[in-house]
Amino acid sequence: MLFTPLKLRGVTAPNRSVVSPMVQYRATDGQVNDYHLVHLGKFALGKFGIVFTENCAVEPRGRVTQGDLGMWDDGQIEGHKRLVRFLKQEGALAGTQITHSGRKGSTPRSFDKPGQLGPEGAGWQRWQVVGPSELAAGEGYATPKQLGTDEIEGLVKKFGEAARRADAAGYDVIEIHGAHGYLLAQFLSRVSNTRNDQYGGDRAGRMRFPLAAARAVREGWPAHKPMFIRVSTVDGAGGWEVEDTVAFAKELKAMGVDVIDCSSGGLTGLSTALPVKRSLGFQVPFSAAVKRQAGIATMTVGLILDGPQAEAILQAGDADLIAIGRQALYDPFWALHAAQELGCDTSFDLWNPEYGWWLDKRKNNLPDRKKA
Numbered sequence: 397m398l399f400t401p402l403k404l405r406g407v408t409a410p411n412r413s414v415v416s417p418m419v420q421y422r423a424t425d426g427q428v429n430d431y432h433l434v435h436l437g438k439f440a441l442g443k444f445g446i447v448f449t450e451n452c453a454v455e456p457r458g459r460v461t462q463g464d465l466g467m468w469d470d471g472q473i474e475g476h477k478r479l480v481r482f483l484k485q486e487g488a489l490a491g492t493q494i495t496h497s498g499r500k501g502s503t504p505r506s507f508d509k510p511g512q513l514g515p516e517g518a519g520w521q522r523w524q525v526v527g528p529s530e531l532a533a534g535e536g537y538a539t540p541k542q543l544g545t546d547e548i549e550g551l552v553k554k555f556g557e558a559a560r561r562a563d564a565a566g567y568d569v570i571e572i573h574g575a576h577g578y579l580l581a582q583f584l585s586r587v588s589n590t591r592n593d594q595y596g597g598d599r600a601g602r603m604r605f606p607l608a609a610a611r612a613v614r615e616g617w618p619a620h621k622p623m624f625i626r627v628s629t630v631d632g633a634g635g636w637e638v639e640d641t642v643a644f645a646k647e648l649k650a651m652g653v654d655v656i657d658c659s660s661g662g663l664t665g666l667s668t669a670l671p672v673k674r675s676l677g678f679q680v681p682f683s684a685a686v687k688r689q690a691g692i693a694t695m696t697v698g699l700i701l702d703g704p705q706a707e708a709i710l711q712a713g714d715a716d717l718i719a720i721g722r723q724a725l726y727d728p729f730w731a732l733h734a735a736q737e738l739g740c741d742t743s744f745d746l747w748n749p750e751y752g753w754w755l756d757k758r759k760n761n762l763p764d765r766k767k768a
Contacts, residue, residue: 397710398703398718399740402445404654406620407568409445409489409717412710413731416697416721417493417571417626419450419464421505421514426453426466428475433482440486442729443746444720447488449479451495451573452562454554458496458579461505462513462520467494467558476565484566486748491569493626494558494613496551498579499527499540499588528582528589528596528605534665548595548605551579556612563618570617571624572610576662580606581628584644585663587635599640607647614652622654624695629682632661632671638685645690655717657695658683674699677709684714695719703734 402409415436422431432449439447452467453459459466466472476492483490502522504513514520526547527540543551555572562570574580582588583605589596595605610625617623625648629641645656660679661671672678676699683696697719700706706718724730735741744752744759 398707398738399735402716404569404622407489407622410487411443411445411731412717413444413706413734414446414491414695414717414719415439415444415448415724416719417448417450417573418721418725419460421461421463423463423465426456426459426464426468426472428465428472428479432465432475433479436479437482437486438728439724440483440488441748441751442724443486443731443735444488444724445731446491446569446717447483448491448493448569448571449476451493451578452558454494454496454551454558457501457523457526458498458554460497460501460578461503462518463505463515467492467561468554470561470564473561473565476562476567480566484568489568490566491571491624492562492565492567493571493573494555494562495573496555496579497525498582499525499531499537500533500577500582501525502538527579528591531588531590533577533588533663542591545593545595548608552605552608552612555609556616559613559616563616563621567621569622569624570613571626571657572613573626574606574610575626575628575657575659577628577631577664580609581631581636581663584640585631585633585635587631587633588663589635599643603644603647606644607651610648610653611651619652623652624655624657625653626657626659628660628662629658629679629686630660630671631663633663635663638682641682641686642689645686645692649690649692653692655693655695656683656686656690657697657719658686658715659697676701677705680709680714684712687713687715693717697721703737706734707738 480490679698683694687694693716695717696715744756
C-alpha cells in the first residue's frame with residue numbers, strides 16, 4: 397500500500413510517503429532561496445510522493461523565527477515557483493504549509509545558545525507577539541497582546557490570501573498548521589484561550605476562528621486541489637482532547653478539508669513537548685481514532701523509521717498517508733529504500749535513471765558481507 401498511488405481530488409500522489417514540514421531557519425524576509433531548493437529537492441529525488449515546505453507565515457509577525465519562510469507578499473511567489481517546478485519535475489506533488497505562530501513567535505532557533513536570537517551578525521529583532529489571551533506559552537516566552545475581533549477577521553483574510561499565493565506558485569497541496577501550540581491551536585485549547593467573546597468559551601466558540609481560517613483557505617484554494625490541516629490531536633495540557641479533534645475534524649470535512657494530519661502536544665513550551673512517551677509510531681493511535689470516528693482521511697507522523705513499519709500502519713487502516721520528518725533528514729532516499737525493503741523495487745527501477753542504472757549495475761559486484 398505504501399507504493400499505491402493515492403488520488404486526492406484532481407491530483408494523484410505517486411505513493412503514500414510524505415516529507416513532513418520541517419523548519420530550517422534559512423530564509424531572509426520569508427523568501428525561498430537556493431538552500432530551500434537543495435534541501436527539499438533531494439526529497440523529490442528520493443521519490444517521496446508529496447514534499448512539503450516548512451511552515452510559511454501568513455504575515456511577518458506570524459513567523460516563529462525571523463528565518464522562516466513566508467506567504468504574506470506577492471513578491472515571495474516567484475521563489476516558490478522555482479521550488480515547485482523542480483519538485484514536480486522529479487515526480488513529487490509539491491505541498492506547502494501556511495501558519496501563524498501567535499504567542500510562540502519571535503523566538504530563537506531551536507539550536508541557538510541561551511541569549512542568542514539568530515545567526516550572529518544577522519541583526520534579528522524581536523517583535524510583539526499576539527494570541528487569543530494575554531497568556532505566555534511558558535517561561536522565557538513573551539506575553540502576547542490579545543487579538544481584537546477586527547484583527548481576527550483580518551487574519552482570516554490573510555489565510556485566504558496566502559492560499560491564493562500558494563496556488564499562484566503552483567503548489568498541488570496546501571496544509572494549515574493548526575498544531576504544536578501555534579495560533580490556531582492556541583484558540584482551540586481552553587488552557588490558552590480564556591476569552592469570553594464569540595471566539596472563546598465553549599468548544600464551538602474556540603473553534604470559530606480556526607474554522608473561519610480553514611474556510612477562507614478552502615475558498616482561496618482551487619476546488620481540484622486537496623487541503624490538509626495539521627492538528628495536535630491532544631494538546632498535552634488538558635485543554636484539547638481526542639474527542640475535541642474528532643468534532644473539529646467533522647466540521648473541517650464538511651467544509652472541504654481532505655486530510656487531517658495528526659500530531660500532538662506543543663501547546664506550552666517547546667513545540668516538541670509531547671503528551672505521550674515517544675516510541676515507534678507513538679502518534680498512530682491518534683490518526684486511527686480520527687480516521688474512524690470522523691470518517692476522514694488521515695496522515696500520521698512520529699518515529700516511523702522504515703518501510704515495513706509504514707506498510708503495517710497502512711494495512712491496519714490506521715492512516716492513509718505516512719509523514720516522515722527527521723528520518724528523512726537522516727535518509728533523504730527513505731522512500732526508495734522502503735521500496736527495496738518491501739520488495740517493490742529490486743532493480744532500482746524507481747530511482748532516477750541517472751542513479752538507478754549505476755546502482756543496479758553495481759549490485760552484483762558487491763561483496764557478501766554475511767559470508768565475509
